[in-house]
Amino acid sequence: xxxxxxxxxxxxxxxxxxxxxxxxxxxxxxxxxxxxxxxxxxxxxxxxxxxxxxxxxxxxxxxxxxxxxxxxxxxxxxxxxxxxxxxxxxxxxxxxxxxxxxxxxxxxxxxxxx
Amino acid sequence: xxxxxxxxxxxxxxxxxxxxxxxxxxxxxxxxxxxxxxxxxxxxxxxxxxxxxxxxxxxxxxxxxxxxxxxxxxxxxxxxxxxxxxxxxxxxxxxxxxxxxxxxxxxxxxxxxx
Numbered sequence: 001x002x003x004x005x006x007x008x009x010x011x012x013x014x015x016x017x018x019x020x021x022x023x024x025x026x027x028x029x030x031x032x033x034x035x036x037x038x039x040x041x042x043x044x045x046x047x048x049x050x051x052x053x054x055x056x057x058x059x060x061x062x063x064x065x066x067x068x069x070x071x072x073x074x075x076x077x078x079x080x081x082x083x084x085x086x087x088x089x090x091x092x093x094x095x096x097x098x099x100x101x102x103x104x105x106x107x108x109x110x111x112x113x114x
Numbered sequence: 115x116x117x118x119x120x121x122x123x124x125x126x127x128x129x130x131x132x133x134x135x136x137x138x139x140x141x142x143x144x145x146x147x148x149x150x151x152x153x154x155x156x157x158x159x160x161x162x163x164x165x166x167x168x169x170x171x172x173x174x175x176x177x178x179x180x181x182x183x184x185x186x187x188x189x190x191x192x193x194x195x196x197x198x199x200x201x202x203x204x205x206x207x208x209x210x211x212x213x214x215x216x217x218x219x220x221x222x223x224x225x226x227x228x
Contacts, residue, residue, distance in 0.1 A: 004157075033215055042118075042204050042218030043158070056215060091158070102148070103216065107157035 004106035021077040025094030035091040120219035135190040137205030146208040147188040200226045
């Protein structure tokens with residue numbers, strides 16, 4: 001597609017439920033990133049994929065969060081047993097691999113846990 | 115560890131006035147530096163980037179930024195602000211591997227008054 005697409009744009013869920021957030025990167029971009037942006041803060045890194053594998057997952061806050069990218073394109077961020085503190089905008093970005101590259105961001109999924 | 119400081123949480127300028135948004139970074143090697151803009155309900159849009167070479171970089175929408183290694187700064191400037199520039203601005207730093215996940219500052223909110 002023309003840009004990074006994230007679905008849904010908004011998600012409201014009850015505390016304790018499981019949610020999945022989807023990211024469709026720019027075609028041909030093998031690098032994919034997930035960030036989380038809380039109110040009044042800058043985006044914080046969660047996880048980075050090179051192809052199908054997670055190259056760096058050091059930003060995942062705990063084991064309730066995990067992400068997959070089984071075919072090296074679409075990625076899903078999964079959150080188990082959601083908590084109110086998980087409420088944030090989840091941003092996805094993609095880029096080409098190599099030096100002098102830039103990341104292109106989607107519009108994000110706003111997750112609200114009630 | 116990498117870090118980015120944007121000292122100004124909120125700045126208000128008059129339309130037509132000049133603008134400078136401050137950004138200081140901490141990074142152990144030559145950084146990749148970025149400025150992104152985020153309008154309400156929108157994703158992050160890249161304004162400009164510095165990878166190497168000329169320390170004064172030009173971006174979109176009439177913005178420019180200057181990399182000053184001695185001051186660990188990458189301040190964003192615009193000679194004449196337009197009302198449509200009102201948004202949140204984020205400075206970010208990445209490593210020179212090209213795909214290192216970005217570390218963002220907390221952002222500066224720009225308001226433009228008539």
